[in-house]
Amino acid sequence: MQISSLVLLLAFLTLLAYRFGRGRAVRLVGGPRGVRDLHSLPSYYGALAAVWCAVPSLVILLAWQGFSDRVLTHLTVQSMPASVPALPAAELGLITNDVRNVIRGSVPPASASPEIRAAAATYQSLESAARAGLAVLCTLAAVLGGFVLWRRIAPDLRARNEVERLVMWLLIGCASIAILTTIGIVLSVLYEALRFFGKVPVTDFLFGTHWSPQMALSADQVGSSGAFGAVPLFAGTLLIAIIAMLVAVPIGLFAAIYLAEYADRRFRAVAKPLLETLAGIPTVVYGFFAALTVGPALRDLGQMLGLAVSTESALAAGLVMGIMIIPFISSLADDMITAVPQAMRDGSSALGATRSETIRKVVLPAALPGIVGGVLLGVSRAIGETMIVVMAAGLSANLTANPLQAVTTVTVQIVTLLVGDQEFDSPKTLAAFALGLGLFLTTLLLNIIALKVVRRYREQYE
Amino acid sequence: MSFSNDTTLKLDSRPEVPRTVVANASGEMAAGEEIKTATVGQVTVANPVMSARTVNVHYGEKHAIKDVSIDVANNSVIAFIGPSGCGKSTFLRCLNRMNDTIENARVEGLITLDGNDIYDRRQDVVQLRARVGMVFQKPNPFPKSIYENVAYGPRIHGLVTSRADLDEIVQTSLRKAGLWEEVKDRLDGPGTGLSGGQQQRLCIARAIAVDPEVILMDEPCSALDPIATAKVEDLIDELRENYAIVIVTHNMQQAARVSQRTAYFHLGELIEVGPTDQIFTNPRHRLTEDYITGRFG
Numbered sequence: 001m002q003i004s005s006l007v008l009l010l011a012f013l014t015l016l017a018y019r020f021g022r023g024r025a026v027r028l029v030g031g032p033r034g035v036r037d038l039h040s041l042p043s044y045y046g047a048l049a050a051v052w053c054a055v056p057s058l059v060i061l062l063a064w065q066g067f068s069d070r071v072l073t074h075l076t077v078q079s080m081p082a083s084v085p086a087l088p089a090a091e092l093g094l095i096t097n098d099v100r101n102v103i104r105g106s107v108p109p110a111s112a113s114p115e116i117r118a119a120a121a122t123y124q125s126l127e128s129a130a131r132a133g134l135a136v137l138c139t140l141a142a143v144l145g146g147f148v149l150w151r152r153i154a155p156d157l158r159a160r161n162e163v164e165r166l167v168m169w170l171l172i173g174c175a176s177i178a179i180l181t182t183i184g185i186v187l188s189v190l191y192e193a194l195r196f197f198g199k200v201p202v203t204d205f206l207f208g209t210h211w212s213p214q215m216a217l218s219a220d221q222v223g224s225s226g227a228f229g230a231v232p233l234f235a236g237t238l239l240i241a242i243i244a245m246l247v248a249v250p251i252g253l254f255a256a257i258y259l260a261e262y263a264d265r266r267f268r269a270v271a272k273p274l275l276e277t278l279a280g281i282p283t284v285v286y287g288f289f290a291a292l293t294v295g296p297a298l299r300d301l302g303q304m305l306g307l308a309v310s311t312e313s314a315l316a317a318g319l320v321m322g323i324m325i326i327p328f329i330s331s332l333a334d335d336m337i338t339a340v341p342q343a344m345r346d347g348s349s350a351l352g353a354t355r356s357e358t359i360r361k362v363v364l365p366a367a368l369p370g371i372v373g374g375v376l377l378g379v380s381r382a383i384g385e386t387m388i389v390v391m392a393a394g395l396s397a398n399l400t401a402n403p404l405q406a407v408t409t410v411t412v413q414i415v416t417l418l419v420g421d422q423e424f425d426s427p428k429t430l431a432a433f434a435l436g437l438g439l440f441l442t443t444l445l446l447n448i449i450a451l452k453v454v455r456r457y458r459e460q461y462e
Numbered sequence: 463m464s465f466s467n468d469t470t471l472k473l474d475s476r477p478e479v480p481r482t483v484v485a486n487a488s489g490e491m492a493a494g495e496e497i498k499t500a501t502v503g504q505v506t507v508a509n510p511v512m513s514a515r516t517v518n519v520h521y522g523e524k525h526a527i528k529d530v531s532i533d534v535a536n537n538s539v540i541a542f543i544g545p546s547g548c549g550k551s552t553f554l555r556c557l558n559r560m561n562d563t564i565e566n567a568r569v570e571g572l573i574t575l576d577g578n579d580i581y582d583r584r585q586d587v588v589q590l591r592a593r594v595g596m597v598f599q600k601p602n603p604f605p606k607s608i609y610e611n612v613a614y615g616p617r618i619h620g621l622v623t624s625r626a627d628l629d630e631i632v633q634t635s636l637r638k639a640g641l642w643e644e645v646k647d648r649l650d651g652p653g654t655g656l657s658g659g660q661q662q663r664l665c666i667a668r669a670i671a672v673d674p675e676v677i678l679m680d681e682p683c684s685a686l687d688p689i690a691t692a693k694v695e696d697l698i699d700e701l702r703e704n705y706a707i708v709i710v711t712h713n714m715q716q717a718a719r720v721s722q723r724t725a726y727f728h729l730g731e732l733i734e735v736g737p738t739d740q741i742f743t744n745p746r747h748r749l750t751e752d753y754i755t756g757r758f759g
Contacts, residue, residue: 111471264565343602347665350560350596351615351672352588361614 006061010142012055017146021049024153040160048159051166053146056452059139064134072130073099076123099123109345156414181364185227189440190432199427202226205434207231211397213417213428230430230438232399236407237439240318240393241382243403247322248378252329253371257293259330260337261359272334283387290320290392298404307404312394315403325378327345332377336370337363369454380443386411476735499531503736504723504745507535511676511706512594517571519552519561519730526552527537530571530732532725534676539698539707541717541738543725545753550710553727554678557708559587559595575675591611592619593670600682601661603653603668608645611653611664612636615672631671638704640697659690663697670701677701683716695720714754726749726750 025045029037038045072097084095095116101107102120109117153159197205208229242305255275259268295316302309309315340363348358364371394406395416417432425428498514499505506513511531519527527549534540542550554559561567561578573580578588580591592615597735603611615621615749622628632649636642641663645656647745653664664684679698683691698707698720711717717724717738724741726734734741734750745751 061501341602343598343600344604345559345563346596346598347602347604347668349563349593350558350598351618351668352591353614353618354588357618362604376736 003061003065003131006138009135010054010057010061010138010266011325012052012059013146014144017053017150018046018141018148020046020150022046024150025155025159028153029155031196038155039158040127040163045153045157045161047095048166049146049149049153049162051163053142056145058141060138060141061134064130068130068134072123074125075126076119079122080119084115095119109356136462157346182295186440189433189437192430195425196427196430196434199430200434204228205230205431209399211413213431226428229425229435230410230435232246233408233410233413233435234438235399236314236393236397237383237409237411239314239403239407240321240377240389240409241399243315243318244321244325244382244385245375245379246321248325248382249327249375249449251322252326252374253333253380255326255331256330256337257359257364261363262336263356265431270369271367272331276327276331278324281324283324283385284391286320286324287387287391290388292318294320295392302404309404310394310406312392312406314393314405314407317389317393320392320401320435321382324385324388325381328381329371329374329380332374333371336367342365369456373450373454376446376453378459380446381451383443383446384439386409386415390415410439414439470545474656477675484623489751492503494567499732500529501531501732502734502750503741505533505735506733507533507723509536510534511536511576513572513574514553514556515572517553517556517569517573519549519556519570520568520664521564522566526730527556527585528730530727532732533736534706534708536675536723537702537704539702540723540725541721542708542710542727543712543714543717543753544733546712547729548727549730550725550727551680553718553732554680554708555596557676557678558591558596560596562587567725589620593674594674594675594676595672596678597662597669597680597682600685601658601665603656603661603664605654607650608653608656608664609649610638612667613672615668619672635667635671636664638670638701639663640693640700641667657690659686659693662686662690662694666694666697666701670705674705676706676708679707680747681710684712691716714742726753728753 021047022042025038025042026032026035029035035042061137076099077092079097080095086256087095098107098112098116099119099275102109102116103123112120150348168245204229208227209231210227210229211232212227214226235377259272259275261269291312295311295313298313298316298319299309314447344362344366345358347356353361389409391411393409393412394409396406397408397413398405400407414432414435419434422429503669512534513532515531517527518525530549530553532540542554546551554564555561556569557580559569563571569581575590575593579585579728580594589634604614605700606614609632612635613628616628616631622631633642633646636645641660644660645651645664653661656664662685666677682698683694686694695716701707702722709717709721721738723730723735724738726741726745726747728749734745734747736746741750742754
């Protein structure tokens, strides 16, 4: 039996359980008129029956999906000639791979050796037997679960409370998936980063000013040892982020002030969504805009002024990144400014303050926490942004504060380290994880600060 | 030298209501002034700080204020009463042009402050509001320290040059508002950390700090508990010595307690104006009487 039809069958059984559970609850109290004698609404009894029917069989199904392949492979290997199970793991892996290819039909069966073909046949017969068993088991579990609950249904069964507790567990489950994923990512990055720090000292990474992650393929090549000083990368990241924020903060903030305080309603209704579509443009589009339009334009402008501007420059990348971040800042700042109660503005203008005085001295201070939150969010974006800098900032790890030169950023280096065929145990590849960890910690810190700022000042006005 | 009431009352009134010439408070006649008004009672006073003549306010299609004429006397409290939506707050906000910020509001008629038209094009709204202060229904201190709340007005109007002067103004304003003793040790604490009644007195101190001539109060006690209300009412009575006060209130006892004159608004029209005790004991218009006696409102 196919898994999909089994799932359909289970869904049908669940529906049935709902009907029966609900029906039994109503019947126990003598029809719909007696529903008030039930502890909960009849649908809660139905829902509880459905859950009892569905959950045990789903657990069995998931367990089978998770483990069946390993178990079946093991059994198949055991069934092969005695020499095979004793092989070392790597060779065993090759054989099982062959078997799988035959089963999947990706190699013509004729080309495989008779042993492999036999093993494939064994695997398939084992699998179909297991599937049949699974179908029976699941159906049984569903029916049994539903039946047990069906028996338990009585007017004083607290079905609503039980259903609500189950809903709570569902919510807890969803919340913990998000948290566990984050923890998982952090741990895996941390693990690889630690491997990197086993090969390259932490101090070299944190304080070294030379970045040249080329590793030789053989020991006698020129430049056989790479240099992993991350300072130029973080400096480049910082430089570009600062340029981006210098563009985004004033423009975003002033745009928000105009939209929130001065623009009339019709203009705002058009302009605000337009501004926010800036956030919807894919960063790769910004990237080639930066690389093909802004970069060359800056270079030409520099030539006119007698400045040496490289085509790929921190300035070009920072400017375009700034434009990308404008909507984040303007949108958040706008929300915060409009959230400042009208009473504040009235109070100020009733004292004879002009509109701009009111904005400067009352509205902006009151909206400050939200604005700071928006700015820090923008900084996080700027630090983590990859596509624009890959295309427009260059790859050379210069340690410079001159925005007219090409620099490189942490994200760019992660991309270049991991793109293409790589071996996953050389310092070159592992360096990406160390960089990733550094980046993660930086943005995490910024986010924590942002949250703190917002939370601290949130209750300043009513 | 006389002025007369318009004899065609738009709202029904008792036939015995006198529709003849009404003398003003001091018995004198306003010099050469003729007011066309449907209002019963004493619309004018001698030497008014502010006067409104046939003021009309439209919000888009809605005719919110209809031909209102009234004087605001110096060193006294005038209360605007009337059912919800009768236009008393709208009219109050015309007196310092707070309606300017509302997009489709249109104000017609003449409103003067010391004889100068406040809606004149040459009138600076900033100066006007420095002379006609306002206290709102809900206490709205700025999210700043108590000191900064009071110092805000003097600062933006450049009234002070030194920190000492500013300290002085803050202290006197807080004293006048009866708040000094309660907050003198926590001037740097947030204004929003005060209780509701204290916040409202802080807002009054804030208004006093720019030394206005008139203080408008829009239901200043409706968000306060009875004790805080009593304090604010006492304060209003004290402030009368130095300022003209216009107070909008829903609370008729309050109007009776704090005001010398009372004006009754109904559906955008000013029905009756008179000395407070007369309005409450012997209203001349049936609508006023109905409202006072609680038949509606």
